[in-house]
Amino acid sequence: MNTALFDCKATIIMHGIMFLRKTNRVGCRVENIGFLSDTTQKFPVERGEFNKLNNGHKGFFRQLLGDYRVITDNHDLVKYNNDWFGYVKGCSQIVLKPKTTEEVSQILSFCNENRLAICLQGGNTDVVGASVPVFDEIVVSTELMNEIIDLDENSGVIICQAGCVLENIDKKLEGSGLMVPLDLGAKGSCHIGGNVATNAGGLRLLRYGNLHGNVLGLEVVKANGEVIDCLSTLKKDNTGFHLKHLFIGSEGTLGFITKVSLQCPPRARSINVAFLGLQNFDKVLKTFRKAKEDLCEILSAFEVIDSTSMEFAKETVGITSPIGDYPYYLLIETSGSNPEHDADKLYKFLDLVLVKHLALNGTLATEPAKVNAIWAIREKIPEGFKHSSVLCYDFSLPLSKYFDLVEDMRNHMGSLAKKVFGFGHLGDGNLHLQIEVNEMSKEVRDHVEPNVFERVKQMNGSISAEHGMGFLKANYLSFANPPSKVEMMRNLKSMLDPKGILNPYKVFPWTYS
Amino acid sequence: MARVLVGVKRVIDYAVKIRIKPDKKGVLTDGVKHSMNPFDEIAVEEAVRMKEKKIASEIIAVSCGPAQAQDVIRTALAMGVDKGIHVDIPAKEFETLQPLHVSKMLAKIAQDEKVDIVILGKQAIDDDCNQTAQMTAAVLDWPQATNASKIEKGDKDVTVTREIDGGLEVIKCKLPVVISADLRLNEPRYATLPNIMKAKKKPIKKVTPKDLGVDTAARIEIVSVEEPPVRKGGTIIPDVDTLVAKLKEGGFVP
Structure with a gap:
């Protein structure tokens, strides 16, 4: 009898704890x-x-x-x-x-x-x-902070408010023969402030480098409302710490970016895009090396798409390959100032690629409307995610192992996944791995994570090449970084935002499970 | 099997913003990207499909214009056309060249080359005339089937589905015939790299209007070219909810 009573008590206590935990957790929801x-x-x-x-x-x-x-x-x-x-x-x-x-x-x-x-x-x-x-x-x-403040045509520097839509800045620059140094699929809606806060990469990183090089200055508001003026327009300014870099890629956890000054390169007068079909990844890598050697300074994008990505795009957004079906596709863009010079280089390169059987087939767009149409093939793949359930990952990987991960994950997922596919900025070693599933459940996610991150780590890659940690990857901060680095990040956070009001639950882990 | 002639005009690419010359006598073309008139691309595609179906034996692409017109002939050759004819028109003369001039030249070439079917784009996206096919048929005194969205070739005739106001009209024409291609006739292919390379070796014959016995003297004088008045940012929205959302987005209402 005693035992029974004891058991009963224990149960009550356990339930009590569970109940308490629950109310604590849903505290905000009740009201x-x-x-x-x-x-x-x-x-x-x-x-x-x-x-x-x-x-x-x-x-x-x-x-x-x-x-x-x-x-x-x-x-x-x-x-x-x-x-x-x-x-x-x-x-x-x-x-x-x-x-x-x-x-x-x-x-x-x-x-x-x-x-x-x-x-x-x-x-x-x-x-x-x-x-x-x-x-x-x-x-x-930042929706209404959309003013372009100044454009210096001589130095090619634009100063604008954080809420300017990337494409609008680019349109403004077009009139002066300049362009923004970054280009993303989301350019029609993303804000420059967000681009800087997340250190967005995108399609032109191969040529122009990342935002740490292209952002010349920032105006930032600290959590306590203090305005920090780092809005330099100088390319060289070694007067103390380069504080702007702290905020580039901080994902809004250290301060609120209000103004950006950006260095803008001349707008290319000649843009060509080649779209190639290849037999295997080895040939993709060989073509990449050849492109770097032969196209050299006019090479501005080198994107890879696998056949499953193309199948996915066909099913979801109706995009098809213009050259028939191949295991791998490459989109190679050149941009320069002299159409004849660029065409000459590109034709020689393409001729060689075909003669050496690196590519099996391809097409070439030299006219703006066709260039846009070819780019749309690559840019529209992510739009398909809206029409399906897709787990999206964004990794940096050594090129030799670039597509191994896709194959590994395909085996790992088995029948749990409808499709496992990859595409991305090969030129930057950046793979977008996608896992299409029937339903986005906790079971599926638990099967993928942290397994996929461990694989990436084993391959000496990064678990976030350009998307950042945000909320969904925040718990992997310590997984991806050594303790000393995480400790310094925490110190910076508590110095700039002691009460932690800026973007809580982002970048820093919200659970230690 | 039929011999097919297609017209290919070099126009400013439709993704390029058009700018007026300072003297208001035309639009700026120097250093501006050009491409094949999109409706002509559809005409070329249709001809190439005819050849693939063994309906056509040979396809000839003709372009009337300055030296750079050869670029669009090369594009046509890369898509599958067999040979090109470039009617060389000096740039200055090209500014006042009209559909009547072009149709006389096309008619002469059609007769010389003994073609059975002429396929032209229904209009060029630069001057939007929509006259060349009709005039070519008139000069040749051949039947015409304009705004075609479907072409079926019979033994001695073609059945053409035309897009007309409020529906479709199906007509049958005796060969030889002049057809103009509408947007929905087909979706033009991308020329593949091997074909682009091969096209470089295909022949392009150069002729002058004089060779064809056509006088290209100006029949018009360009008085002024103006930009359309700037529209004051109006948009059409589907319903009241969207209107309210837009007003709120812009911060105009609470």
Whole structure:
């Protein structure tokens, strides 16, 4: 009898603990019933010790920005709470749209004092859950910070607000014979502030390098509202620490980027794109080496697509290969200033590639409309993700093992995956690995992660080449970095944002499971 | 099997922004990327498909224009055309060249080359005339089937489906015939690299309007070329919800 009683007690205590844990975890939800955060139902993340938005706070924001730039209507909040893939979903109840640095400064200072968490948002084109709130963070959108402030045609430097859409900056530069040094599939919606905050890579990195080289200066607002002016337009400026680099790729966890000064190269007058079909990956690598040697300074993009990616694109967005079916496809772009010179080089290169049987077939676009049409084949693949359930990964890998990972994961997934495929910026060693599944379940994700990351680590790769850690990869920060590096990141975070109000649950691990 | 003639015009690429010359007598063409008129590309594709189906025996592509017109002939050759004829027109003369001039030249070549079918784009995207096919048929006194979206060749005739206002019209024409290609006739192929390389060796014959007995003297004077008035950023939206969303997005209403 005694034993039975003991058992019973134990059970009660256990339930008690479980109950307590549950209420703790769903603490924020009880009051917000009806706006349950999807993300927190999918992931065991706990809300930080932040205050909840009240009418007093709302009043302050309305006074600062006016009624029109404070969004609280549930219907209007949807697009700010949901990410592009529809995979993560927050339950923020307010979106603020500042227009000036001063307004951002006042918002941050107020939130810092009142311990209100903030989610920084640009074009919301992120793919690792970084740009949407996890719980009820206040969304501060750069949507209306879209002014181009200055363009110096002589030095090729443009200064603009963080909310300028990448494509709009490029259009502005076109008139002066310049271009933005980065190009992404999302260029029509992504904001330059977000590009810088995530150190976005993209299609032109091979030629122009990453944003650490192209961003000349930044204006940043710290969590306490203090404005840091690093908005230099100089190419050379060794007067102390190069602080701007701290914020490039910080994913909004160290400060709010309000202005960017960007170095812009001359716009190419001659752009050609070759699209090739190849038999195996060995030939892809040989063609890459040949392209670097022969096309040299005019080579501006080298993208690879595997046959399964093309099948996926055909099924989801109706894109087909213009040259028939091959195991691998290459998209090679050249850009330069002299059409005859470029054409001459490219024809010689292509002739050789065909004669040496490196490529089996191909086509060439030298006219803008056709160049765009060929690029669309590569750029539209990710659009297919919206029409299916796809786990997306973004790795840097040594070229010799570039496609081994795709094959490894195909075997590992077996019947759990519909398709495992890869495409990416081969020129930069950046592979986008995709796993298409019937349903995005916890079981599937657990089967993939951390297994796939371990494989990448074994291959001496990086688990995030250009997408960043965001929310979805944040727990792997210590996995991907040595302890000393993580410790220094933590120190920097607590120095610049001691209350942790900027983009909580992003970059830094939210669970130690 | 039929002998087919296609017309290929070199026009400013449609992805390029058009700029007016400072003297307002035309548009800037120097250093501007050109390509084959998209409707002509459809005409070429149709001819090449005819050859692949063994309906056509030989395809000849003709382009009237300055030296660079050979570029679009090369493109046509890479797509599968057998030979090209370049009617050399000096750049200055080309500015006032009209469909009547071109149709007389095409008609003469069609007769010389003993072709059975002439396929032209329904219009060029630069001057948007939509006249050359009709005039060529008139000069030759052949039947015409314009705005074709489907072509089926019989023994001594062709059945052509035409896109007309509010529907489709199916007509039958006796050979020889002049056909103009509409957008939905087909989707042009990308020339493959081996074919692009081979096209470099295919023959292009150069002739002058004089050789064809056509006077290309200007029949018009260009008085002024103006840009269309700038539209003040209007957009059409599908419903009220979108309107409200857009207003809120722009921060115009609470």
